[in-house]
Amino acid sequence: MLARRLRSTLPALSRRWQTTASTTAIEPPSASGHSSSVASSQLLRITRESALRTPGISWQDEESDRNFVGGRETRKMNLYQAVRDALSIALAKDDSAVIFGEDIAFGGVFRCTMGLAEEFGRERVFNTPLTEQGIAGFGIGLASMGHTAIAEIQFADYIFPAFDQLVNEAAKFRYRSGGHFSIGGLTVRTPTMAVGHGGLYHSQSPEGFFMGASGLKVVIPRSPIQCKGLLLSAIRDPNPVIFMEPKVLYRSAGTFPIPPCVHTLIPPTVEQVPIDDYALPLSRAEILIPGSDLTLLTWGTPVYHCESALRLLNSPPPSLAPLIPPSLRSAKVELIDLRTILPWDIETVVESVRRTKRLVIVHEAGMTGGVGGEIAAEVGKRAFLRLEAPVRRITGWE
Amino acid sequence: MLSTLPASTLSGCLPTTRSPAVSKLAFFNSVTGGGSKIPNYRVLDALGAPIEGAEVPEISEQFAWRLYENMQLLSTLDDILCSAQRQGRIPFYSLTLISLKYGEEATVIGSAAALADDDEVLSQYRETGVLLWRGFTLDGIMAQVFGNHEDSSKGRQIAVHYGSKQHHFHAVSSPLATQIPQAAGVGFALKRDPERRSKNIACVFFGEGAASEGDFHAGMLLASTVPSPTLFLARNNGFAISTPNSQQFYGDGISARGPGYGVDTVRVDGNDVLAVMNAVKEARRLCLEGGRAVLVEMMTYRVGHHSTSDDSYAYRERQEVEDRNRNDNPITRFRLFMESQGWWNESDEQELLFRLRRDVIKALKRAETVKKPGLEDMFTDVYADEPWNIREQREELMALLKKYGQVWKPWQNELGTLKNGG
Numbered sequence: 127m128l129a130r131r132l133r134s135t136l137p138a139l140s141r142r143w144q145t146t147a148s149t150t151a152i153e154p155p156s157a158s159g160h161s162s163s164v165a166s167s168q169l170l171r172i173t174r175e176s177a178l179r180t181p182g183i184s185w186q187d188e189e190s191d192r193n194f195v196g197g198r199e200t201r202k203m204n205l206y207q208a209v210r211d212a213l214s215i216a217l218a219k220d221d222s223a224v225i226f227g228e229d230i231a232f233g234g235v236f237r238c239t240m241g242l243a244e245e246f247g248r249e250r251v252f253n254t255p256l257t258e259q260g261i262a263g264f265g266i267g268l269a270s271m272g273h274t275a276i277a278e279i280q281f282a283d284y285i286f287p288a289f290d291q292l293v294n295e296a297a298k299f300r301y302r303s304g305g306h307f308s309i310g311g312l313t314v315r316t317p318t319m320a321v322g323h324g325g326l327y328h329s330q331s332p333e334g335f336f337m338g339a340s341g342l343k344v345v346i347p348r349s350p351i352q353c354k355g356l357l358l359s360a361i362r363d364p365n366p367v368i369f370m371e372p373k374v375l376y377r378s379a380g381t382f383p384i385p386p387c388v389h390t391l392i393p394p395t396v397e398q399v400p401i402d403d404y405a406l407p408l409s410r411a412e413i414l415i416p417g418s419d420l421t422l423l424t425w426g427t428p429v430y431h432c433e434s435a436l437r438l439l440n441s442p443p444p445s446l447a448p449l450i451p452p453s454l455r456s457a458k459v460e461l462i463d464l465r466t467i468l469p470w471d472i473e474t475v476v477e478s479v480r481r482t483k484r485l486v487i488v489h490e491a492g493m494t495g496g497v498g499g500e501i502a503a504e505v506g507k508r509a510f511l512r513l514e515a516p517v518r519r520i521t522g523w524e
Numbered sequence: 525m526l527s528t529l530p531a532s533t534l535s536g537c538l539p540t541t542r543s544p545a546v547s548k549l550a551f552f553n554s555v556t557g558g559g560s561k562i563p564n565y566r567v568l569d570a571l572g573a574p575i576e577g578a579e580v581p582e583i584s585e586q587f588a589w590r591l592y593e594n595m596q597l598l599s600t601l602d603d604i605l606c607s608a609q610r611q612g613r614i615p616f617y618s619l620t621l622i623s624l625k626y627g628e629e630a631t632v633i634g635s636a637a638a639l640a641d642d643d644e645v646l647s648q649y650r651e652t653g654v655l656l657w658r659g660f661t662l663d664g665i666m667a668q669v670f671g672n673h674e675d676s677s678k679g680r681q682i683a684v685h686y687g688s689k690q691h692h693f694h695a696v697s698s699p700l701a702t703q704i705p706q707a708a709g710v711g712f713a714l715k716r717d718p719e720r721r722s723k724n725i726a727c728v729f730f731g732e733g734a735a736s737e738g739d740f741h742a743g744m745l746l747a748s749t750v751p752s753p754t755l756f757l758a759r760n761n762g763f764a765i766s767t768p769n770s771q772q773f774y775g776d777g778i779s780a781r782g783p784g785y786g787v788d789t790v791r792v793d794g795n796d797v798l799a800v801m802n803a804v805k806e807a808r809r810l811c812l813e814g815g816r817a818v819l820v821e822m823m824t825y826r827v828g829h830h831s832t833s834d835d836s837y838a839y840r841e842r843q844e845v846e847d848r849n850r851n852d853n854p855i856t857r858f859r860l861f862m863e864s865q866g867w868w869n870e871s872d873e874q875e876l877l878f879r880l881r882r883d884v885i886k887a888l889k890r891a892e893t894v895k896k897p898g899l900e901d902m903f904t905d906v907y908a909d910e911p912w913n914i915r916e917q918r919e920e921l922m923a924l925l926k927k928y929g930q931v932w933k934p935w936q937n938e939l940g941t942l943k944n945g946g
Contacts (some may be wrong), residue, residue: 226750254750257738267713268712268713290739295699298697302677303677306688307679340906340907363908365909419690463776503650
């Protein structure tokens with residue numbers, strides 16, 4: 127109720143955190159126990175109306191009224207199509223923008239650049255030799271001349287050869303030159319996280335390694351609408367940005383059971399994505415489900431695992447019911463998508479924890495040295511006296 | 525079943541060659557063919573006289589003076605700054621002052637003279653000569669070395685890590701070879717820019733040691749395949765700190781690698797400033813015309829120690845250094861050439877050295893009195909905007925300064941050296 131009233135007075139109000147609150151309601155699972163049908167998510171905006179009301183959306187058209195929503199079109203897109211749409215807009219509007227990386231030209235191993243070489247030409251959408259340090263270095267040089275350099279690292283697992291360029295050069299470029307040189311035009315896109323069959327080297331979540339690289343931004347979207355808006359913001363942000371796309375969310379159809387938990391099915395991440403040029407803000411977390419008893423903070427693929435978990439907690443199937451005390455089942459958990467990992471939205475998280483008094487952070491990357499530890503330390507410092515339990519982390523096994 | 529395909533289609537998928545089929549199994553190990561080694565292009569001999577068949581460039585007396593004066597200036601700067609460091613006058617944090625040139629003056633001045641003033645230069649740290657050639661002031665040099673508030677990089681970097689947008693000289697960073705693939709990107713930007721395409725190139729300097737890094741390989745690959753107009757200038761000075769060439773690579777230097785990338789390559793006598801100038805000029809022309817990487821290896825010798833933290837006699841014979849300095853001195857060779865042209869004499873020499881020393885010492889003394897940047901400047905430029913963590917850390921330091929800055933002597937002394945008292 128409160129959320130709906132506040133939202134109707136936007137954008138006049140400058141409420142820092144945006145929430146999808148009133149459009150979500152947790153649906154109980156089927157009576158038989160686990161979903162035999164295709165998993166669904168209430169967090170995905172599958173109608174034009176809900177899509178156009180994505181919190182924080184900022185239209186980037188030159189002519190029309192910035193907040194005009196009425197006649198805008200949306201199109202059904204999955205995550206890789208949303209990436210491609212964003213890239214297409216970036217290249218169309220910015221003559222200096224180029225896209226490069228391994229296997230980009232034919233469309234990319236995840237189809238994120240399909241058709242772009244044909245549309246914009248091979249001088250603007252091209253393959254590089256197989257060298258991540260070369261890709262990153264080349265992108266830095268290009269961006270240092272004021273151009274928009276959109277590099278792709280084929281899998282986040284292979285970002286490590288580029289680590290020197292990213293941490294020693296990209297992150298420090300502006301600082302070390304006293305502000306005279308900068309590489310704001312650099313964006314490094316890379317598929318990240320588990321896909322189910324990827325093994326050790328097609329599944330990693332390396333965002334934690336970059337937390338110490340002050341000067342870099344790290345962004346991780348959860349859905350097509352989020353991806354397009356955040357990617358366009360990242361490309362246009364005057365700082366170098368690493369944009370990590372959860373690869374299991376790229377494709378349209380099917381559900382992918384992630385072993386061993388068969389209950390956790392990834393829903394088809396398809397939304398009605400606005401076809402216009404729009405931005406979503408960096409360094410702003412989003413409250414997806416409002417709550418009052420515990421704050422659950424996550425990003426990327428685990429957003430959907432968390433949503434499923436909350437469903438199960440709320441209405442456990444008969445097989446699990448004995449294990450979940452009835453008192454817990456009415457817990458109102460606040461689910462937050464962090465979206466930008468560095469610099470992260472400490473204000474939204476702390477405000478939430480001050481209300482709920484409990485924080486659990488969920489990330490796919492392993493516990494030790496993961497982003498969760500950093501967040502836990504900062505939140506612990508600021509909300510210590512309010513917390514009723516230590517900050518906990520649920521992470522991938524190391 | 526005999527293949528009906530013509531032999532040439534069986535030769536693989538190489539971009540620029542069609543490998544003929546041969547019946548004799550023969551290994552090769554020379555890029556110049558027949559086991560020969562890559563030759564060394566030269567104009568002047570050790571005594572400054574043109575060698576037989578030399579292509580002496582047409583330069584005016586004035587231009588020759590400019591070449592010579594800049595080489596001597598580099599040498600003078602090295603000498604005085606190293607002495608100042610030994611006397612403790614260069615601040616503590618700049619303890620390691622990289623030997624500016626000592627012995628390699630011709631490589632950098634010769635190259636700088638062959639480039640256009642607005643060609644984008646990315647360097648390693650021994651190329652201050654390019655800045656001097658382009659008019660960077662001694663005050664600017666000293667500001668960076670002393671890290672005072674006049675330094676364009678706000679005193680943030682170790683000594684000799686210059687950067688100047690105005691002079692198209694990209695800020696230096698300590699990690700070796702990282703600038704090499706970046707140069708390929710800079711070159712690509714020039715190619716994409718209608719105003720600068722066919723006018724400017726990106727030029728990247730690096731030592732033979734840095735060329736062992738993966739970034740060298742990456743940079744050559746990018747600039748040769750994309751392609752982009754990037755000129756690769758390798759200074760082969762014999763040592764990477766204490767590591768001699770024999771422990772750095774086994775092939776015929778850096779130039780042997782060029783053809784491996786399909787890149788036009790030349791090796792030149794780096795202590796012959798006219799040869800360097802000729803070679804780089806032609807390399808630049810090829811680079812602009814082809815829009816692709818070109819490689820120049822400049823052979824020289826690092827007479828000086830690696831830095832003020834190094835004593836090279838720990839790993840090489842003093843006699844070797846003195847012999848090289850006497851027998852193959854870039855400054856001496858060019859001076860003898862100028863004298864043979866009637867452009868130089870002993871009194872010109874005395875006058876020049878006196879003037880250069882005076883100017884350098886004057887700039888040094890002045891820089892010593894200029895205050896360091898205020899501490900607020902330590903926190904700017906991390907991002908374009910200021911995120912909360914940077915802001916909080918800045919505020920925390922300011923609070924600490926407020927609390928202790930007036931009462932704790934060591935801090936008081938330190939703050940006194942800063943602009944606005946910190």
